[in-house]
Amino acid sequence: MGWGLVSADGWRVPYSGTDCVVYHEGVGHTIGLPHPQPGNGSVMSLGQYNGWISESWLDDAQKNRLGWTSPEKPVDRKADLFSVFKALPDPLVPKPNEPVSLKLTWPEGVTIKSLRVRFQTELWGPWIETAEAASPTLDKVPNQDRLFKASVPDSIPLGQFDRATPVSYRVDAVLEDGHDVELWGYFQVREKPDANLLPRSPDFGTPEKLTNALQVGKRIELSEAIDLLALVDVAKDRVSGDWIAADGKLESPKAYGTRIELPYEPPEEYELLVIAEPLDEPNGLILGQRSGGHRFQALVNHAQKDAVPVSAIEDIDGKNVGANATTVRRPVLTQNRLSQIICTVKKDSVMVMCDGQFLIDWRGDAKRLSLSDYWKTPHDNALFLGAYDCRYRLHRVTLTPLSGEGKRLRVE
Numbered sequence: 001m002g003w004g005l006v007s008a009d010g011w012r013v014p015y016s017g018t019d020c021v022v023y024h025e026g027v028g029h030t031i032g033l034p035h036p037q038p039g040n041g042s043v044m045s046l047g048q049y050n051g052w053i054s055e056s057w058l059d060d061a062q063k064n065r066l067g068w069t070s071p072e073k074p075v076d077r078k079a080d081l082f083s084v085f086k087a088l089p090d091p092l093v094p095k096p097n098e099p100v101s102l103k104l105t106w107p108e109g110v111t112i113k114s115l116r117v118r119f120q121t122e123l124w125g126p127w128i129e130t131a132e133a134a135s136p137t138l139d140k141v142p143n144q145d146r147l148f149k150a151s152v153p154d155s156i157p158l159g160q161f162d163r164a165t166p167v168s169y170r171v172d173a174v175l176e177d178g179h180d181v182e183l184w185g186y187f188q189v190r191e192k193p194d195a196n197l198l199p200r201s202p203d204f205g206t207p208e209k210l211t212n213a214l215q216v217g218k219r220i221e222l223s224e225a226i227d228l229l230a231l232v233d234v235a236k237d238r239v240s241g242d243w244i245a246a247d248g249k250l251e252s253p254k255a256y257g258t259r260i261e262l263p264y265e266p267p268e269e270y271e272l273l274v275i276a277e278p279l280d281e282p283n284g285l286i287l288g289q290r291s292g293g294h295r296f297q298a299l300v301n302h303a304q305k306d307a308v309p310v311s312a313i314e315d316i317d318g319k320n321v322g323a324n325a326t327t328v329r330r331p332v333l334t335q336n337r338l339s340q341i342i343c344t345v346k347k348d349s350v351m352v353m354c355d356g357q358f359l360i361d362w363r364g365d366a367k368r369l370s371l372s373d374y375w376k377t378p379h380d381n382a383l384f385l386g387a388y389d390c391r392y393r394l395h396r397v398t399l400t401p402l403s404g405e406g407k408r409l410r411v412e
Contacts, residue, residue, distance in 0.1 A: 033062050079107045081179045087117075087171045089187040090155065096163050096189055101155040102171065110152065111176040117156050119169040127170075130156055161189045164197055225273070225398040228262045228383070231408060237261045239377045239384070250394040252387040254280055259288070259386035261377050262397065266290050268404030272343045272383070272397070279391040282309065282333035286375065286386030291345050292366030297375060298343050298352050300359070301333040302388065309333075313350055313362055315370045326362050338395060346402070382409055 028044045036059060039045040047056045060070065077083040086105040094100045102117060118127040161167065166188050174180040188197055234245045241258030244251040252258055266272075266289075276285055284302040288295065299321055301309045311328045312321035321327055332354045333339050344351045350369075352360040377384045385394065399406065 028058075028062070031066070033058075033065060036061065079109075081107055081110070081173070081175060081181045085173065085181050085183065087156075087169070087183055087185060089158075089167075089169075089185070092187065093193045094161070094187070094189050096191065097160050098189075099160055100158045100167075100189070102158060102169065102185075103155050104153060104171075106152055112152055113174045113176045114172075115153070115156075115174075116172040117158075117169065119158055119167055121161070121165045121167055130158060163189070164191050164195070165189050166197060225400045226264070226406070228264055228397045228399055229394065231263050231410070232260065233263075233410075234260070236410070237263055241387075250385070250397070251279075252385070252390075252392045252394075254389060254391045255387075256389055257374060257386065258388075259286065259375065259377060259384050261379060262288075262383040262385065263379075263409040264383055264399065265381040265407050265409055266345070266383055266399060267401045267406040268292075269346045269402035270344075270406065271400040271402060272345070273400070274341045274343075274385075274394065275338055275396040276333070276341060277338045277393040277395060278333050278335050279393055281335055281390065282331070283390035284386075284388035285333065285341070285390075285392055286384075286388065287341065287343055288371070288375065288377070288382075288384030288386060289343060289345055289350070290381065290383060291350065291369060292347065294366050294369045295371040295376075295380060296350075296369035297371060297386070298341075298350070298360070300341060300352070300354065301331060311352070311354075311359055313352075313360055313369070314375075315372055316362070316364070317368050318370060320372065326360050328359055332357075332359060344402075379409060 025044055025047070033044050036042060036045050040059060041047055041057075042059045042062065043056050044058070044062055060068075084105060084107040087102045088105075090101045090103040091098070117130045119130075120127050156171075158167075158169070166186065168184070168186050171183045171185075172180070173183075190197065229245075229248065229250055232245060232250060234243050234250075237260050239259045239261060241253040241255045241260075243253065243258070243260045250260070252260075272287065272289070274287060278285075278301075282301045282303065285300040287298040287300070289297060296316075297314050298311075299314050300311045302311065302321060303309050308329050309331045310321050311330075311332060312324060313326045314320045314324075316324040316326060339355050342353045344353075347366065349363040350360065351358070351362070375384075375386060383399075385397070
């Protein structure tokens with residue numbers, strides 16, 4: 001038996017656009033296994049970065065420390081289904097509309113009893129079953145009306161994906177001798193090989209929505225997200241500082257109190273998703289919000305001299321960061337690293353998450369919210385972005401209505 005510590009929220013991490021590693025090496029330390037010198041590809045060295053979990057191994061010295069006794073005859077793993085079986089995407093990094101298959105590797109001389117392949121493109125989306133795997137080709141015994149064996153496929157087609165997307169897949173195979181294997185894999189369909197997918201908004205904005213989703217057993221359907229960056233005209237919407245728009249991104253200057261309006265009046269309840277990259281040592285990122293006709297802002301990672309950064313909702317009861325109950329004292333942004341900030345505004349609450357972690361969860365009457373004169377912009381009904389002494393590159397700013405209707409403030 002074994003234990004595995006999994007980074008972040010497990011193998012599901014790639015659904016948010018990142019890679020993940022299973023850290024079984026850390027468990028080895030807890031039971032007394034050191035790092036081998038010199039390093040090798042074992043679990044206690046570099047194994048976690050090399051290939052599949054089924055390819056990981058301990059060297060003899062590590063096993064001896066655990067009381068292992070070497071068998072008289074070495075174990076032959078070439079016929080072991082768990083050790084040999086693999087299912088790799090072909091191509092490894094497919095492009096949109098390019099046919100994709102899973103290339104299968106089997107032990108020699110096996111006969112398949114059943115094979116099942118499924119894939120999904122989002123966490124709460126359906127698992128799609130491939131017809132080829134669900135109904136494998138079977139050969140009949142000559143002159144008899146019974147099945148003899150299933151062919152051993154070397155690949156299973158998954159079809160084509162019409163856009164860049166994460167793809168998780170699972171393969172369940174059973175041999176005639178009873179041996180079985182369940183394999184989970186992941187790849188990304190990309191526009192360009194080096195174009196990593198950006199994190200996507202979750203299908204739920206609050207713990208209550210997640211609970212409801214689990215209870216009803218189906219995905220919560222939300223309206224299509226509105227691309228707010230596409231609405232911005234820097235020359236018309238800039239309030240302070242020289243903002244730059246290029247290649248679908250927006251970049252703030254390094255200045256105090258710089259801000260730009262998003263020409264959109266939000267609905268009654270909404271989710272704002274921002275993917276931001278600090279280009280300097282992180283300082284305040286400003287997300288200008290509106291609830292019940294009252295403007296306010298979410299301040300993220302405001303740097304303080306000789307102190308940890310702070311985040312908060314400003315203002316509550318006329319009090320800003322450090323003076324109200326929403327203040328959080330910890331660094332949340334890192335220079336030159338993309339972060340996903342989700343601000344969920346409801347009639348009686350505001351919640352802010354950063355990179356999947358809860359940052360702020362405030363509940364109260366929207367009348368208590370206000371915006372200081374320092375950050376005000378010309379249009380009181382507009383959302384806005386701001387920065388304080390740090391350049392930010394905004395890769396994505398989208399709004400998903402939860403209730404009510406928003407509207408554009410400028411029609412081209």
